[in-house]
Amino acid sequence: MDKKELIIYGIGRFAEYVQYVFDQDSSYTVKAFCIENSLYDAENNQLPLPLISLDEFLEKYTPSQYTVFVAVGNNEVRTRIFSIFKEYGYSLANYISSKSRFWPNLELGENIFVDEGCVLQPFIKLEDNIILFTSQIGHHSHIGKNSLMSGAKTGGNVRIGENCYIGLNASIKQNLTIADNTIIGMGCIMEKDTNKNEVYTHKGTLKRKISSIQISSRFLT
Known part of the structure; x- marks a missing residue:
């Protein structure tokens, strides 16, 4: 069966990763990368496929022929580029890794990326423009559009708002609501609802006043 043709917006390592897994x-084959004119530099393109400017793409590559995926980790930029493609009538592809774990009743918007390390329980809804890296999502949870989760975990019946970022090893207790534009940093444990635009950070790892050699001689021999 012939694969559908896909153009990836983006030029970073994430874009290269996205091209490989697609x-x-x-069911897609990636034909090229594209980027906004201000970042366009075809002569120094290090990607494995041709690079075209966004203006050229919108002029010459028709929505009837090509599907798009926006491979940008920054929520704000990804939202803006997603809106441009929708304005011009393009369909945006989803990637759900065959190596991830999910159920048939998973509800999906457009431009969704679920990598090989994700585990998604039943009755989950993912709105448009969501990226999930190595995350575990509990049953009956709902993730709002333009959000990104990286190595995070939720209990069941969690609602995550729009434009949220949830960092590595962050955990969200069941039945919570994470409001729009919330940033939850690496290692945070969330036990209460949040309000819009709040930022949470973990205290962080402390450097001990002892060397690894001292530790080895005292405890590891």
């Missing part, structure tokens, strides 16, 4: 593990 080609290896989807």
Whole structure:
């Protein structure tokens, strides 16, 4: 069966990763990368496929022929570029890794990326423009559009608002609501609802006043 043709917006390591998994593990074949004119530099392109400017793409590559994926980790930029493609009538692809774990009743918007390390329980809804890296999402949870979760975990019946960022090893207790534009940093444990635009950070790892050699001689021999 012929694969559908896909253009990836983005030029970073994430875009390269996205191109690889779409080609290896989807019904799409990636034909090129594109980027805004202010970042366009075809002569120094280090990506494995041609690079075209966004203006050229919108002029010459029709929505009837090409599907798009926006491979940008920054929520604000990804939202803006997603809106441009929708304005011009393009469909945006989803990637759900065959190596992830999910159920048939998973509800999906557009431009969604679920990597190989994700575990999604039943009755989950993912709105448009969401990225999930190595995250575990509890049953009956709802993630709002333009959000990104990286190595995070939720209990069941959690609602995450729009434009949220949830960092590595953050945990969200069941039945909570994380409001729009919330940032939850690495290692945070969330036990209460949040309000819009709040930022949470973990105290962080402390450097001990002892060397690894001293530790080895005292405890590891």
